Amino acid sequence: MVKSENGSGFMSHRTEDVVLEVSITVNGTAHRSQVEPRTLLVHHLRENLGLTGTHVGCDTGYCGACTVIVDGRAVKSCSMLAVQADGAEVRTVEGVADGDELHPVQEGFWECHGLQCGFCTPGMIMSSVALLESNPDPSEEEIRHGIEGNLCRCTGYHNIVKSVQFAGARMRGEEVSS
């Protein structure tokens, strides 16, 4: 006879009634919120701030669907607590376009068929934006390594690489065609 507790350790045992205040600027808008200390940044973005463009695809930080840019660096928001982002500037997929004008990376994904189901796409776009901001003219190998923290199950990455190449050329002011 075995008495087994279904303890996963994940999200276990409430820190009841403890809430902290965090101030996070998301896509240029300052938000002051009360959160439980255990709240993940991705859940804060999705459930408290209503920014559902950032997705959750795994529990371990491997898939990258939750990638956002925190203070200029691509970060997996499922592996960061909201309280750790206190005082930070966060950019999500909802904030990369300039008004009605798509970001070149968004244009690239549309033009080159860089997405199918679209679920990994927001994270993939944020990683690509961060990559091109730090390396404006990456080689194919640098692109492939630059987005290797983001998993896509639909495209085999073939057209994602082309999308990033398209965006890089556009951002460098080069004539592009695909």
Next chain:
Amino acid sequence: MTTSTSVMGGIVRRKEDPSLIQGKGTYVDDVKRAGELAAVFVRSPFAAAKINSIDVSAALELEGVHAVYTADDVRHLGPNPAQVAVGTLRPLLADGAVKHVGEAVAMVVADSRYIAQDGADLVFVDYEPGDAVIDLKEAHADKVQVHEGESNTLLTWAGNAWWEGVIDLPDPSPEIQAAKERDDTVTVSLEMVNQRLIPTAIEPRAVLADWRGGYESVELWSSSQIPHAVAGAVAGVFGIPSNKVRVIAPEVGGGFGLKLNVYPDEILVCFASKQLGRPVRWTETRREAGFASIQGRGWVGTATMTGTKDGKILGYELEAICDMGAYTHNFTVAIPLLGLFVAPGQYDIPTSYALHCVMTNTPTTDAYRGAGRPEAAYYLERIIDDFAREIGMDPADVRKANYWKPEDFPVTTAIGLTMDSGDYATNLDALLDRVDYEGLKAKRDAARAEGRLLGLGLSTYVEVCGFGPSALAGLGFSWAGYGLPTAFNGSGVVRVQPDGTCTVTIGTGPSGQGHETTWAQIVSDGLGIPMENIEVQHGDSLDSPMGVGTFGSRSLAVDGTATYEATGRVREKAAKIAGHLLEAAEQDIQFADGGAHVAGSPDRAVTWGQIAEAAYQPHTLPEGMEGGLESSVVFSPPNATWPFGSHLALVEVDPDTGDVKLLEYWATDDCGNVINPMIVDGQVHGGIAQGIAQALFEEAIYDDMGNLLTASLADYPLPDAASLPSFSLDRTVTPTDVNPLGVKGIGEAGTIGSAQTIVNAVVDAVSHLGVRHIDMPLRPKRVWQAIEDAKE
């Protein structure tokens, strides 16, 4: 890229994308309902155990927990429904026993998913572990019986095999036996594993149910490929009419077959919502996806090939044990059969099969991209390479020597199916010419002379898809098991709105295949209405025409054809109206530039807006003509379709580490006519990536206690961008005559053609060292070990 306003055969940017690239797409977990509650499941840590008791009291005391449900609460609803109710169906929650690790034992419903998880941690289950059987051969030997003494709808278990499918048609075994005994023949045989895989859509499954008291109806949002079937199942389980169930599949973040099921959680959230009077949501975690959703493949088999030394194949035999898991779901029992449909491949050869479909204490297997066909293609195309090597012939030449020829079509296969069309040698030659096959072989040989291990791997394949003919409903290919007696028809509704724009509603359940774009191309081509004025709707079981869903590479060939036919009927009526308005004969009406005109007189024209305006004001129509401008068509094809293709890979193996580097990958596929080449190429890219993933990286590994050791993406390595090359694609075009579009289907072809292409290449790279076979996935240690073992 050329962006045209139309259409068939043209590259058109996708209509779906502007929303998705801005994070504005709506997936199930993005939907919010006022007052919604969250569910979390308590799951078994044992592969086989008796449940003595479940203590939910501590969980119920936790603030914010609303309910904890166990089998006692839901037993009256019956088992989880499936398309074909054979084998052993799964109880909605484990009832007195668990049969695999991760089986759901209780459901906790609380104010938030965090609190529900806290509650799940407080549910105490008293288990009495028993013996489990995980290994396929042990299961086949009935060392442990998964369902000992239990009965099901067809039979009482006398072992783990639900079905022993020995098919010797048309009685070829004596013929093959005789061939083996001839002096001028060679027989080769290999035992090979086609390992279990976890499909892994990047969006985990998610459901949200809202039971509407008073109406006694329910709205269920589910990340599903088959919203209509889910609606039928929910209606059947709760004993309500199917028109009281609205299942909505919004954006679906990848399917690949794993969302082609009715799952217990879909039923259970409806139940909880009904009980509690609040919307209830459940979203799968990645770790849970290894237990709560189906897995794919899982065969251990022996392929045997006999032929003459000049390459004439005189016999192909396949015997395999196929893993069903602990319960049967939607198509579980049909997957090995689907493999048998294409087991002889492209070849006119005598065949013999024996499949042993056995239960194990593991999660259920079912359709994963390709579904039986990748397994069948793997065994055949691996053994034909081995045979070619044994007789010293080029593997391409052996294949060509045994192909069905174009004039043989339609071909009736040994098990009585009819293959529609094919030109296999032309397809293979197109690939070999494009890549300079002889040059590649010389490059490989030159590298080998320098001690580098380059390998070339070829595979050709034929698959069967586009289901399907209505008569197959008699074999169980229908949603009758879900209470919906509907064959696998296609459906499409085309409506021109009063302002001249167009709405198309379809019965498919896409998960990234670009249906909105492709279907708009079909309609735009037929009516001359620009793409931007056509909206395509899908994924709502009440608002869409009665549909079957998206799976088995069927949507375009079946549902696309229905939409094509509906478009034609709308055009016919519009021509009558335009003729009336323009005082011309309807046969003189031509459609172009967003309207209709009289042939030869472009200024005698009306716009679609004017035609539609008349259509919705019947007093302006010809005497006796019905108002409105729409058509609804149900299409049932006379046959399935049979795409085919040829794939080639160049790899290099590191002799010191066993690491495989995939240098180049070429594919020449043939899916008949193509509507959007960009989308078709994208399907092939993704399909190939999943086949490469099986060949090189992925494997669902269980320990002998039945624990899944690869439940996280840290342990189950999906290929990332750095581990794949770009792919070089081309096509031949052999249309089918089973639908007027001449289209076959492309969703699974890449996966069916690719895994064995990679393994053939790796084995080619090391065969001169004495290696004949290495089981997938070809991770460095395995390859290195095979090289070392061959030295002994």
